[in-house]
Amino acid sequence: MADKDKSINGAEKAAILLLSLDEDVASEVMKHMGPTEIQKISAEMTKVEELPKERLETVAGEFNKEIGTVISVGGSEYVKNVLTKALGQDKADAIIDRVVEGVEGGGLEALRWMDPKVVGDMIKDEHPQTIAVIISHLEPEHASSVLACLNARLRTDVLLRVATMESISHEAMKELEETIKQQLSGGVAMHNKSLGGVKIAAEILNQMDSTSEGEIISDIEKVNGELAAKIQEQMFVFADLIKADDRGIQELLKEVSSDQLAVALKVADDALKEKIFKNMSERARDMLKEDIDTRGPMKLSEVEAVQQEIIKTARGLEEEGKLVIEGKGGEETLV
Numbered sequence: 001m002a003d004k005d006k007s008i009n010g011a012e013k014a015a016i017l018l019l020s021l022d023e024d025v026a027s028e029v030m031k032h033m034g035p036t037e038i039q040k041i042s043a044e045m046t047k048v049e050e051l052p053k054e055r056l057e058t059v060a061g062e063f064n065k066e067i068g069t070v071i072s073v074g075g076s077e078y079v080k081n082v083l084t085k086a087l088g089q090d091k092a093d094a095i096i097d098r099v100v101e102g103v104e105g106g107g108l109e110a111l112r113w114m115d116p117k118v119v120g121d122m123i124k125d126e127h128p129q130t131i132a133v134i135i136s137h138l139e140p141e142h143a144s145s146v147l148a149c150l151n152a153r154l155r156t157d158v159l160l161r162v163a164t165m166e167s168i169s170h171e172a173m174k175e176l177e178e179t180i181k182q183q184l185s186g187g188v189a190m191h192n193k194s195l196g197g198v199k200i201a202a203e204i205l206n207q208m209d210s211t212s213e214g215e216i217i218s219d220i221e222k223v224n225g226e227l228a229a230k231i232q233e234q235m236f237v238f239a240d241l242i243k244a245d246d247r248g249i250q251e252l253l254k255e256v257s258s259d260q261l262a263v264a265l266k267v268a269d270d271a272l273k274e275k276i277f278k279n280m281s282e283r284a285r286d287m288l289k290e291d292i293d294t295r296g297p298m299k300l301s302e303v304e305a306v307q308q309e310i311i312k313t314a315r316g317l318e319e320e321g322k323l324v325i326e327g328k329g330g331e332e333t334l335v
Contacts, residue, residue: 164227
């Protein structure tokens with residue numbers, strides 16, 4: 001292909017690799033992905049009509065011996081089959097309608113599988129409390145993208161409500177479900193559940209760009225300084241890695257690529273760079289430093305996107321107890 005040297009983003013890489021696999025294998029891989037990841041990758045998969053060997057080598061060179069010169073893929077039909085096997089018919093239909101057929105599915109649950117701009121346009125005129133419930137129902141990354149589609153004043157109001165929300169009754173959820181059904185076909189039964197809270201608000205803010213994040217926190221401070229402080233305590237930003245224990249950093253380095261590190265560290269301060277360097281072998285450290293120094297200019301948004309990927313990995317390690325951030329977790333004693 002003429003654009004074989006074009007930079008490939010994460011979703012495109014995942015799509016290319018999945019398209020090189022058998023449908024059953026690809027569906028097993030997708031079972032371990034979240035709604036946002038599946039939506040992005042599925043959209044990329046439908047765009048590919050054939051895969052030259054050279055393009056695939058960029059993503060998965062270790063499979064070159066098993067791959068022919070050109071891989072012909074099944075397009076939309078292949079994606080439909082993989083999604084159905086991975087998610088089951090109901091969830092698959094919702095995302096297939098969105099990324100393959102271009103039609104919107106139904107039910108509150110379906111919002112988790114829809115484009116953020118579509119969701120944002122649908123809910124922008126609803127009461128802020130209703131929007132807060134919907135936002136709390138979405139995954140943090142998806143929720144942050146939906147919030148970004150709202151005006152600044154509204155998104156601050158919504159996040160304040162998310163942070164102070166504890167639960168929602170069955171009756172209220174049923175009423176909201178009916179409202180969504182009026183705009184979408186189908187529907188998914190909802191039960192009493194806890195939604196929102198400081199932790200959810202923090203996770204949503206973690207996924208937003210630094211400018212929007214700063215503006216929202218500033219606005220919340222004007223309304224409720226104590227709440228803003230609690231949210232910030234729960235937030236995990238890239239700079240927080242300076243406070244991570246060395247064992248945790250070493251675990252993180254096993255999970256992220258040197259390419260990700262080189263990009264993420266371009267705008268990091270020297271102290272954080274040294275924190276990373278000291279937990280690497282001399283050879284790996286020298287290679288990483290060279291990679292950082294020789295990389296050309298990049299958009300800040302691209303760097304922040306890679307940092308978010310690393311933060312997501314770090315947060316997972318933190319939840320598993322493999323990485324500890326100093327100052328988080330209250331007065332718990334580590335032994």
